[in-house]
Amino acid sequence: SAVISQKPSRDICQRGTSLTIQCQVDSQVTMMFWYRQQPGQSLTLIATANQGSEATYESGFVIDKFPISRPNLTFSTLTVSNMSPEDSSIYLCSVESETGNYGYTFGSGTRLTVV
């Protein structure tokens, strides 16, 4: 399965600032997914990042707040903009197995705390 390098692993940020999270995959993948996991909760999909087109956002998430880049088939970034304490969460990128049988592989996650 693919190996994903995600960084930063954690950060503490001031409210009103922005943080960009990076994910690098060791193989070319068609789609990358960005999830959020709030404390004690399950994973909520933010958006699907497609190479060469705009990301597809889920209900409740907008591009102005969570801009995404996907410059090539191995890399994506998610920016959390104008942060507030409610954005404190773990953010995870993931990719689907190319065979489709092994679900998603996840990056190690970014633990964000907004103060």
Next chain:
Amino acid sequence: GQNIDQPTEMTATEGAIVQINCTYQTSGFNGLFWYQQHAGEAPTFLSYNVLDGLEEKGRFSSFLSRSKGYSYLLLKELQMKDSASYLCASRRDTPLVFGKGTRLSVIA
């Protein structure tokens, strides 16, 4: 949406067997996954079912009934290290939608 229901918490004894149930919306179903997530770590893949029946992988087995929209994860010979959250995830079209997870505590 894809309503996925699973118990919030379960407790079981070391060496015992535990079954974690999951129900999901059946329309357009195209696969059911189970993931394990230890505290502070990313989820890791455990199993995948797309056809009815039982899939066995060592101490872990997963069952699917498509007509009932039902799956379970069976953990045998429980070990303390099995204490984790277990996430059920359903796929109709990508991407995966996850349930809220079941937090399993294994006690001595």
